[in-house]
Amino acid sequence: MSASDTIDCIELVELVTDYLDDALASADRARLERHLGECDGCDTYVEQIRQTISATASMGPEVIPADGMERLLRVYREYRGG
Numbered sequence: 001m002s003a004s005d006t007i008d009c010i011e012l013v014e015l016v017t018d019y020l021d022d023a024l025a026s027a028d029r030a031r032l033e034r035h036l037g038e039c040d041g042c043d044t045y046v047e048q049i050r051q052t053i054s055a056t057a058s059m060g061p062e063v064i065p066a067d068g069m070e071r072l073l074r075v076y077r078e079y080r081g082g
Helices: 009-020 026-038 040-056 066-080
Strands: none
Touching: 009 026, 009 040, 040 066
């Protein structure tokens, strides 16, 4: 197996969104799935992302109270420096 046939954990994290959106080329999908079969940590990570997507799929803006949204925006603005 050549280096181009393998994928490391960092590359998997970068590709996970495209993988879950079924937007990867077939060769990249095969590399990623081969890695998942060999790496319990990444397999767990992808499953956690799937569960998060499933759990938040029904959420909408109305779920966050207005004062909570303001607090989140304030923290984000402070984090961004302005």
